[in-house]
Amino acid sequence: MTTATIRRDSSYRQYRKRVPADVLSRVKGRSYLLTLPAFGAAPESVVEVKIRPTISFSLRVRDPAAAKMRTGAVSAELERIFEAIRTGPIDLNRQQMVALSGKVYDLIVRQFEKDPGEPEDWEAWKGFTWAAIEGRVTNPPSISWRNFMTERHSALGHFGVDSGPELLDTIARSPPGDNTASLELRFGLLTSMVLGREGLEITEKSRLELLRWIGDAALDAGVAMKKASQGDYTPDPKAARFPPFQSSTLPESVSLTDLFDRWKAENKPAASTITTWRGIIGDFRKHLKYDDAARITDHDIVAWKDTRVAAGRSAKTINDSDLACLRAIFRFGVINKIITRNPTEGIKVRVKKEAGKGRLPYTNDEVARLLACAEMETLPYLRYVPLLLATTGSRVQDIVQLWSENVTEEDGVPVLRITPAPDGASLKTVGSERVIPMHPAVLASGFVEFARSMKGPLFYGGRPRRNVRKDGEGRHPSKGTSNRVSKWVRELPGFQDKRKDPNHAMRHWLKSAAAKAGVLDSVANYIQGHTDSSVAGHYRHFDDMKSLAAELAKIPIPTVKT
Known part of the structure; x- marks a missing residue:
């Protein structure tokens, strides 16, 4: 059991962890130094701990977020120490x-x-x-x-x-x-x-x-x-x-590129993820000036993170993209015994939420004006994609990669089958793959007739295009469609608010509109492709299209008042 608590005689958060009996029996009384990573204004520091039945010491921070980060980092370091104790002593060369x-x-x-x-x-x-x-x-x-x-x-x-x-x-x-x-x-x-x-x-x-x-x-x-x-x-x-340290149980050297390629082969991520993450790996290698994963330390990660901050990259992007990439790659390496430890553990940029900078949904008036503009367009992706976003709350990539065979019927109900495209486009999560009924506003728009007249992809060409490389990398052509939709929205009068993402703000709007219409959160989550991580969510299935269509029809789609 590991906890971060507060003592009565101190305002600092305290770390407490019970030591496993097998570890305690071998090294009781021995002292170790543990590193408390830097966080915000709190600098990196080191604490001495003595192996006792329960280890406890000050985390030297008051902020709960900093305490959580340091608790995770120290726990990971202790687990490495405990595992080494269990494995038994080795000889070094x-x-x-x-x-x-x-x-x-x-x-x-x-x-x-x-x-x-x-x-x-x-x-x-x-x-x-x-x-x-x-x-x-x-x-x-x-x-x-x-x-x-x-x-x-x-x-x-x-x-x-x-x-x-x-x-x-x-x-x-x-x-x-x-x-x-x-x-x-x-x-x-x-x-x-x-x-x-x-x-x-x-x-x-x-x-x-x-x-x-x-x-x-x-x-x-x-x-x-x-x-x-x-x-x-x-x-x-x-x-x-001083040479770089190399464990005798590991190969002479493993490059970041090799580690990434092995992770890619096993995890089979989306093509867009491969392309984005390869760029992140490239930037990190350029910063390091070498390409040996086993040599990389937590200080290297922090130094690179600081360069990203200095370059003006947002804290969310650094945490959710840059560090998430490295964390996944190094975690894979540790699990598969390619490297000994994950140097990214506990490292992140503190995200300070500030008033006036969070994402906002569209208003009813904005949705009405946007759909009215879309109705006047002749290009299919401009005419129908905004309407499908408004009536499903989907991620834009779910919609722009639709093929004609994704528009069908189930139990007599016109539906959209949100699936990976046959030419390589993938979905973000497992929960993104779903079957959802079409809203009455979509049925009245002529979209079904348009889809039946097509063969292959609906919004990125008249015939299948297979320009994703054989190695799984390269941008899928539907990504260009989503970018063009975003550009079109941004150029409309009154849609320049940077807090309202051109496409994603519609996803936020539908969530609020569904709640106002009395649609259960579980139903709205399914329609939008939000994964329900609760225990109950794993047992809940939506296969009654007529009932689901009735729920979706409760949500009114705003129109411009004349």
């Missing part, structure tokens, strides 16, 4: 150890390069690090994620001096010894942190060797930060020595 030590180097530099303090701070810090590596001090202070540089006072207590050449001379006079304990004391928490992020549980032999490599990396980072404290930000050539 040399390359993996150096790669993991590089993550510690990056952590230290990223934490302090903007404000590195004074050179004397780093002299004390480096002194303790060197002394721990060589076993010259038995109880060095642990490198903390809270602050790495407040060690001058400790150095004074340990060695009698706090900085400068005298400190190094004093440490050098202490004989080297067994560094097993000092390495763990100095670097143990950071080691557990990088192992937890990668979901690794390693043998004692590998851990001791990894501690040595992390000590060397921490010493290099201290040297680089001392230079930065003196105003020298020359790139550190030693930073290039």
